[in-house]
Amino acid sequence: MNVLETIRIGLQGIAANKLRSGLTMLGILIGVASVIVLMAIGNGASVAVTASIESLGTNTLTVRHGTFGGENDTTRTQFKDLTVDDAVALVDPVLAPDVVSATPVVTAATTCTFEGASYSTSVTGTWPSYFEASNSPIGTGTPLTADDVLNSRRSIVLGQTVISELFGDTDPLDRTVTCGGVPFIVVGTIEEKGSSGFLDADDVAIAPLSTVQSKLTGYGSLDSILVQASSSEASTAAESEVTSILDQRHGTTSEDNRDFQILNQAALISTVQDTIGIFTVLLGAVAAISLLVGGIGITNIMLVTVTERTREIGIRKAIGARKSAILTQFLIEAMVLSVIGGGLGVLLALLATRITIADVTPVIVPSSVIGAFVVSVSIGLFFGSYPANRAASLRPIEALRHE
Amino acid sequence: MTPVIDLQSITKVYGAGDTEVQALRGIDLSIARGDYVAIMGASGSGKSTLMNIVGALDAATSGHYALDGIDIDDLDESALSIVRNRKIGFIFQSFNLIPRTSALSNVELPLVYRGVRRRERRARAITALESVGLGDRMHHMPNELSGGQQQRVAVARALVAEPSLLLADEPTGNLDSRSTADVLDLMGRLHDQGRTIVMITHEDDVAAQAGRVVTLVDGQISEDRRNRP
Ligand SMILES: Nc1ncnc2c1ncn2[C@@H]1O[C@H](COP(=O)(O)OP(=O)(O)OP(=O)(O)O)[C@@H](O)[C@H]1O
Ligand SMILES: [Mg+2]
Numbered sequence: 251m252n253v254l255e256t257i258r259i260g261l262q263g264i265a266a267n268k269l270r271s272g273l274t275m276l277g278i279l280i281g282v283a284s285v286i287v288l289m290a291i292g293n294g295a296s297v298a299v300t301a302s303i304e305s306l307g308t309n310t311l312t313v314r315h316g317t318f319g320g321e322n323d324t325t326r327t328q329f330k331d332l333t334v335d336d337a338v339a340l341v342d343p344v345l346a347p348d349v350v351s352a353t354p355v356v357t358a359a360t361t362c363t364f365e366g367a368s369y370s371t372s373v374t375g376t377w378p379s380y381f382e383a384s385n386s387p388i389g390t391g392t393p394l395t396a397d398d399v400l401n402s403r404r405s406i407v408l409g410q411t412v413i414s415e416l417f418g419d420t421d422p423l424d425r426t427v428t429c430g431g432v433p434f435i436v437v438g439t440i441e442e443k444g445s446s447g448f449l450d451a452d453d454v455a456i457a458p459l460s461t462v463q464s465k466l467t468g469y470g471s472l473d474s475i476l477v478q479a480s481s482s483e484a485s486t487a488a489e490s491e492v493t494s495i496l497d498q499r500h501g502t503t504s505e506d507n508r509d510f511q512i513l514n515q516a517a518l519i520s521t522v523q524d525t526i527g528i529f530t531v532l533l534g535a536v537a538a539i540s541l542l543v544g545g546i547g548i549t550n551i552m553l554v555t556v557t558e559r560t561r562e563i564g565i566r567k568a569i570g571a572r573k574s575a576i577l578t579q580f581l582i583e584a585m586v587l588s589v590i591g592g593g594l595g596v597l598l599a600l601l602a603t604r605i606t607i608a609d610v611t612p613v614i615v616p617s618s619v620i621g622a623f624v625v626s627v628s629i630g631l632f633f634g635s636y637p638a639n640r641a642a643s644l645r646p647i648e649a650l651r652h653e
Numbered sequence: 654m655t656p657v658i659d660l661q662s663i664t665k666v667y668g669a670g671d672t673e674v675q676a677l678r679g680i681d682l683s684i685a686r687g688d689y690v691a692i693m694g695a696s697g698s699g700k701s702t703l704m705n706i707v708g709a710l711d712a713a714t715s716g717h718y719a720l721d722g723i724d725i726d727d728l729d730e731s732a733l734s735i736v737r738n739r740k741i742g743f744i745f746q747s748f749n750l751i752p753r754t755s756a757l758s759n760v761e762l763p764l765v766y767r768g769v770r771r772r773e774r775r776a777r778a779i780t781a782l783e784s785v786g787l788g789d790r791m792h793h794m795p796n797e798l799s800g801g802q803q804q805r806v807a808v809a810r811a812l813v814a815e816p817s818l819l820l821a822d823e824p825t826g827n828l829d830s831r832s833t834a835d836v837l838d839l840m841g842r843l844h845d846q847g848r849t850i851v852m853i854t855h856e857d858d859v860a861a862q863a864g865r866v867v868t869l870v871d872g873q874i875s876e877d878r879r880n881r882p
Contacts, residue, residue, distance in 0.1 A: 255765055266753050565749045568710055569810065570738020570766045572731055646737075647711040650749070 256575060260582030263555070274551045275591035278626050281541030282595025283602065285622040288537045290603045290612035292530025296523055297613050302451065303519050308482040310383055311489055312513040313475040313496065330500045330509055331471035334459075339499060340477060340492055348488040351379045353476040354459055358466035360430035362416060362455060369415040373406070373429050373455045375462025376476075381407075381440075383478040386454070391423050391438030394458055398437075402460040406434035409454035410442045429455065432465045485516045534618070541622065544591070545629035552584050552637035563641050564649025576642040584634020585627065592626035655722040657818055657849045658684040658707060663716035665702050665872075676702040678872040680716070684851065686817075689844040691860035692853045694869035700853045701822055703869070707851065708743050708820045709733050721817050738767055742811030744821035748803040750795040756782060756806045757791040763814040781809040785839060801832025808839055812848070819843065821852040825859060837862055 264271045315332040333354075340352035356375040361368055374380070378394045381387070388407070398405045406427065413422050422436045434457060443451035463469050479488035489512055502508045556563070563576055596619055603612040665677040676699045684690055692700050705711040706718065709725055718725045720740055728736065737743075742763075750759050760781055764774035782791055785805040795803055804824060811819055821840070825833040841862060844850055852863065860866050861880065868876040 262754070561749075562751055565751055566762070566766075567734065568708070568737060568743050568749070569763045570734050570814075572734045572766070574731075575766060645711070647705050650710070650745075 253578070256578045257582050259579050260586060263559075263579070263583045264586055267555070270551060270554075271587060274547050274587050275594065277544035277547035278541075278588050278591030278629070279544075279595040279598060281537070281544035282592045282622045282626050283599040284540050285534060285537035285625075286596065286599035286614065286618050287602050287612065288533035289530060289618040290599070290614045291610055292526060292533050293615045294610045294612040296526040296530065298610060299522050299526065300519055303515060303522065308515050308519065309479045309485055310385075310515050311477040311479060311485060311492060312515075313477060313492060314511045314513060315471045315473060316509065316511070332475060332510060333472065336496060336499060337472070337475045340475065340495055342495070345495055346488065346491040348479050348484040348491060350478045350480050351383055352478075353377045353379045353383050354472045355380065355474045355476055356459065356462055356467050357473050358430060358462055360466065362412065362427050362429040364416040364422075364425065364427045367416045367418075369412060371412055371453055371455055373457055373462055373466060375457055375459040375467065377459055379478075380456065380476060383476045386440045386443070386456075389439045389441040391436070393438055394456065399458040399460050402464055403458060404432065404434045404461055404465075405437045405458060407438040407440060407456045408436055409440045409452040411450055411452040412455050413439060429457075430466050432461075434461075482516045485514055489514050538625075541625060541629065544626070545588075545633045548584055548587060548630055549633040549636060551587070552580065552634050553640075555583070556580065556637045556641040560641070560644065560649050560652035563644060564646050564652065567644070567646035567649060573642045577638050580638030580641055581631065581634050584630045584638065588626050588630025588634075592623045595626065596623055654686065655719075656683045657686050657688075657721055658682065658851070659717075659719040660707070661717040663703070663706060663713045663718065665699070665706065665711075666714045676872055677706075677713070680872075680874060682867065682874065682877075684849065686849055687844075687847050689840075689850045689862070689864045690852070691863035691866045692851065692869065693855070693860055693866060694875075698869040699872040700869055702872075704820055704822050704851070704853055707818075708741050709737050710743070734766075738763060739814065740817050742814065742816040742819045744804070744807050744811050744819065744824045746823040746826040748795070748800070748807050748827075750803055750806055750810075752795055755792050755794060756787060756798065756809075759795070759806055760810045760813050763810060767814060777813055778809075781813040782806070784812075785809045786835075799832070801828050801835055804828060804832065804836055805839065808836065812843065817849060819848055819850045821850070823853050823855065825854070825856075833859070 313332065337352040337354040340346055340349055342349070353376055357372045358375070359370070359372045361370045362373075363369075377399055378396055381393045391407070394405055394407060397403070406429070408422060408427070416422070416427060417425070422439060425436050426433050427436055428434070440452070440454065440456075477488060477492055479485040492512060496502075496510055497508065500509055566576060599619070600614070603614055606612075660680050660682040663677055663680040664675070667674040667676055680703060692703065694700050702711070706713050707720075709720070713726075720736065723736065725733070725736065750756075751762070757775075757778055760778040761774050764777060769777070779788070779791065782788060785808050787802060787805055787809065790798060790802060795806070798806065804827075808824075819840075824840075825836055828836065837859060840850055840852065850863075852859075854860055863880060865877070865879050867874060
């Protein structure tokens with residue numbers, strides 16, 4: 251009795267009952283497809299958020315003024331401003347070898363207008379190094395220059411969202427846009443970065459620090475200092491260097507009365523990825539349950555098949571079929587159902603993940619494809635073996651008497 | 654020479670307690686090679702029970718059974734399946750062909766389970782089907798064949814593996830007189846070729862064909878006679 255022969259007998263069994271075999275495969279198909287698709291959505295969300303954070307630069311640290319917890323305020327002796335001098339002090343090849351640049355940043359929430367169109371955005375006042383540190387390449391025109399800052403020129407560089415809101419199809423270069431009552435000349439535009447749902451990286455307007463401070467915000471504390479580390483691996487080292495320099499300058503005596511906060515992009519990415527990872531596992535678990543239900547479907551169908559064909563089993567045993575031959579016949583039926591069902595499920599998932607769902611472009615996790623397929627076949631084996639074993643263990647006379 | 658079938662004090666009890674049925678109460682029977690034996694008896698006398706034990710489809714409650722000198726009582730399920738495959742051809746009253754499977758595939762099946770190669774078993778199955786006069790019906794499904802034709806397919810299946818023993822439990826019970834004659838004719842020819850045949854029947858004229866008639870009453874042998882010297 252060779253294997254090929256048994257496979258042939260198993261296939262005949264499936265072909266004899268097309269509708270039922272089809273429905274069983276559908277159960278497995280849905281299970282496999284949903285595992286792959288849901289994992290792909292979770293992964294897609296993670297990729298999208300990571301990309302949007304990365305578009306801000308993975309090697310940057312943002313030093314923010316103030317703290318977010320209010321409970322320490324009573325112990326704080328002094329609350330120093332974040333100043334341009336702080337930013338200058340951070341670029342120090344001895345004390346801070348991992349810091350490449352430090353750029354002061356102030357922001358002013360304003361409304362910008364151009365020929366009747368108006369748009370609320372925040373104007374960022376900063377230095378030319380901002381473009382590189384924040385990973386914002388210039389599309390058309392020129393970036394801000396040191397000259398612009400020194401002379402407090404009213405130059406401005408706009409992101410694509412602001413441009414489309416104010417100018418539509420008109421070329422914005424050299425036009426005058428009014429922000430917070432101050433007229434600015436558009437000298438450059440920033441390449442489109444793409445938004446990621448909750449964060450629009452193109453909604454920016456960048457002007458010289460000196461101009462924004464003198465016309466819009468006044469000369470108070472900086473909002474933040476954008477620090478560029480030499481690489482994303484060095485960002486942790488840079489973070490501690492920046493902390494110790496600023497601690498000294500601000501007279502920090504303990505972590506409780508520190509008057510600044512450092513946001514590390516690399517650390518942020520890993521936190522976000524962890525969070526989405528949990529979410530993805532959850533989705534996968536839900537999908538795994540449907541795969542399990544598909545497996546129970548196979549067991550059920552195999553039980554029915556075995557009961558219905560008990561007489562046939564009796565005949566086969568009466569003419570000398572061994573237990574192993576009967577067992578393999580039914581196991582192969584179960585396996586074929588799950589292999590075809592699983593295979594079609596993979597195909598369906600590959601098609602379904604081409605569709606963008608709720609702003610997320612699914613990205614297939616290769617291991618989920620292999621995993622779901624292997625699991626579906628194992629389920630076929632595992633859940634098919636019980637009815638198959640029952641069939642194979644029947645005494646021939648019992649099977650033959652079965653009506 | 655060892656007999657093909659050697660039964661000693663075979664008993665069979667079905668059920669237990671109140672529902673206990675003594676189907677066989679001590680059967681001693683020896684059947685020689687090449688013999689043609691008819692088993693008769695009233696309904697419920699234990700004929701089928703005896704036949705199932707002889708065919709290794711069921712186990713006796715007590716007693717000894719040797720087939721071709723092999724002790725059947727000692728064999729495990731996997732050895733029994735080999736015995737059923739090589740030594741015994743079983744013909745049932747209700748044909749018992751595998752549905753949705755062609756006559757040819759049905760006849761091939763014992764050879765499939767024996768591990769005979771495709772080409773050879775196909776040739777042997779065709780020969781067997783031709784010998785029962787169904788050379789032109791090989792690719793028909795069982796539900797496309799008459800009762801008599803189905804039973805002839807079953808006979809072909811029983812003899813394709815050339816077993817030492819052909820067992821038939823009322824093979825003509827479901828057939829009209831024409832088909833009965835066909836099947837009996839076939840049995841006669843097989844006997845002439847030297848096969849050992851044991852056949853259950855209710856009809857005297859069917860039994861008249863056999864060389865020996867064993868009659869059962871209530872699970873015991875009441876008569877054992879030879880038709881011709
Ligand atoms: N599986 C079973 N469980 C319980 N009792 C059984 C079983 N099979 C047979 N019997 C009983 O054993 C006795 C013998 O049955 P058996 O089938 O051998 O009779 P038979 O001689 O073949 O009858 P028939 O000519 O009607 O086929 C009967 O009383 C029957 O009721
Ligand atoms: Mg009977």
